[in-house]
Amino acid sequence: MKTVRMSIIGFGAVGQGVARVLIDKKEYLEAVGLDFRVVAIADSRTAAIDKNGVDLTAILYRKQTEGIVGPEKVTGLEIIKEIDHELVIETTPTDIVTGGAGLENMLMAFKHGRDVVTSNKGPLAMKYAELMEAADEGDSRFRFEATVGGAMPVLNLAKDALAGNTITNVEGIFNGTCNYILSRMMEEHAPYDQMLAEAQELGFAETDPTYDVEGIDTACKMVILANCIFGMNATHEDVTVTGITKITPEALLLAQNDGYVIKLIGEVNDSMINVGPKLVPVDHPLAVGGSLNVASLQTDLSGPVTVTGRGAGSIETASAILSDMISIYRE
Numbered sequence: 001m002k003t004v005r006m007s008i009i010g011f012g013a014v015g016q017g018v019a020r021v022l023i024d025k026k027e028y029l030e031a032v033g034l035d036f037r038v039v040a041i042a043d044s045r046t047a048a049i050d051k052n053g054v055d056l057t058a059i060l061y062r063k064q065t066e067g068i069v070g071p072e073k074v075t076g077l078e079i080i081k082e083i084d085h086e087l088v089i090e091t092t093p094t095d096i097v098t099g100g101a102g103l104e105n106m107l108m109a110f111k112h113g114r115d116v117v118t119s120n121k122g123p124l125a126m127k128y129a130e131l132m133e134a135a136d137e138g139d140s141r142f143r144f145e146a147t148v149g150g151a152m153p154v155l156n157l158a159k160d161a162l163a164g165n166t167i168t169n170v171e172g173i174f175n176g177t178c179n180y181i182l183s184r185m186m187e188e189h190a191p192y193d194q195m196l197a198e199a200q201e202l203g204f205a206e207t208d209p210t211y212d213v214e215g216i217d218t219a220c221k222m223v224i225l226a227n228c229i230f231g232m233n234a235t236h237e238d239v240t241v242t243g244i245t246k247i248t249p250e251a252l253l254l255a256q257n258d259g260y261v262i263k264l265i266g267e268v269n270d271s272m273i274n275v276g277p278k279l280v281p282v283d284h285p286l287a288v289g290g291s292l293n294v295a296s297l298q299t300d301l302s303g304p305v306t307v308t309g310r311g312a313g314s315i316e317t318a319s320a321i322l323s324d325m326i327s328i329y330r331e
Contacts, residue, residue: 003035004329005051005085009076009105010092011043011059011069014119014146017318018089019056025322034329040083042076043069044092049083076101080108087328089321090118096211096220096236099123106131110138117324119146119317125220125236128227143324148221149174151316152309154295156323158229165299167229171267174221176291176311177205177212178244178264183289186252186261192245204291214243215275218266222273230270242276255279261287 008015022029022036029036037053043063048054048070059069080088088109092102103123109116111134118124123131124147135142148154158167173179177199184195196213199205211217219239226232244264255262263286265278280287285306288294293311296304310316 001030001033001035002329003037004087004325005037005039006087006089006325007040007042007076007079007083007085008038008089008091009042009079010090010102010120011041011063012091012093013314014317014321015041015043015089015091016060016063017314017316018091018321019060021315021318021322023056029326032326032330034326036087036325039085040079041069042074042079045073046070047072047074047076047079049074049079051084076105077108080105080114081112085114087115087117087325089325090116090120091321092120094120094122094211094220096122096125096216099126103127103131106142107134110134110140110142113138113140115141115328117143117146117321117328119144119321121147121217121220121224124227125223128224128235129233141328143328144224145324146317146320147224149293149295149307149309149320150176150311150313151319152293152295152307152311153320153323154225154297154307155228156327157305157307158297160327162297162299162302162305165301167297167299169267169269169298170225170229170295171265172286172295172306173263173288173293174218174266174295174311175212175215175264176293177209178215178218179288179293180204180291181213182244182247182252182262182264185247185249186256189249189253191249192247213245215241215264216243218264218275219273222266222268222275226268226273230268232270232273234273239273239275244277247277256282259283263287 046068102120260279296306
């Protein structure tokens, strides 16, 4: 049995999802020879630390009832620096202006030779090359499948399952909030504002939906794909972005009458990174509805390979984090 001591830095929806998945999959992980032992958890205000392994069930309960994870007044950065462990799960909120706490946490982890698995897009969209270099210098392994497609595998599909293929283009729907709003606008022939309000009520959209509906979230994901798959050194400022706020029910109806749907499509290849509404034939693999995400990778040997899945959600995103954790330590 291989024991991997780990910390979870950031204990919002995704961090809690990771804790739940570790509880649920304990037997499976033991069966593949892995014991992931969480020795520290930090949220924005408090921390819980136990070198023998914290009680995940108790911490989840405390977070839900008291809004904190533990008695310690220790920051995530201090945990990464001072607590002996091999793996940092970085799930703090995304900041695409500075990279935020996530960038500091990742760089500190690499400085101390720790491996990192993250769902945090901000640092990767801002400082990809710097992070890769720091990981290399720290001899650390760095995985971030959860940053692009949530539960929908894109990076690992490109790097592992399609190894040997040259990928010439990636396009798809990478934001479930936008897809939900556009799908519902078409179904109900309703205006954008009305369907945004419904999406917010159902928890698909944030109170401030700007990142999603203006295409910024998709742009960050395109940057990560551009850098990881096409070897570019892009930031979100290199993306041409148009959101969905100006799309009308009339435009959707006109498209529908011609056999099309309008979708917010992100596209990247070695010469461009683009996000904007596009006409998609109604029978095309990219024409998925609801809050689903879809990605189509154009390859030289395999032709187009398309995957569909849930792009967000606490457990769904945690599943991508878990798959990265397993892939690092199972060999």
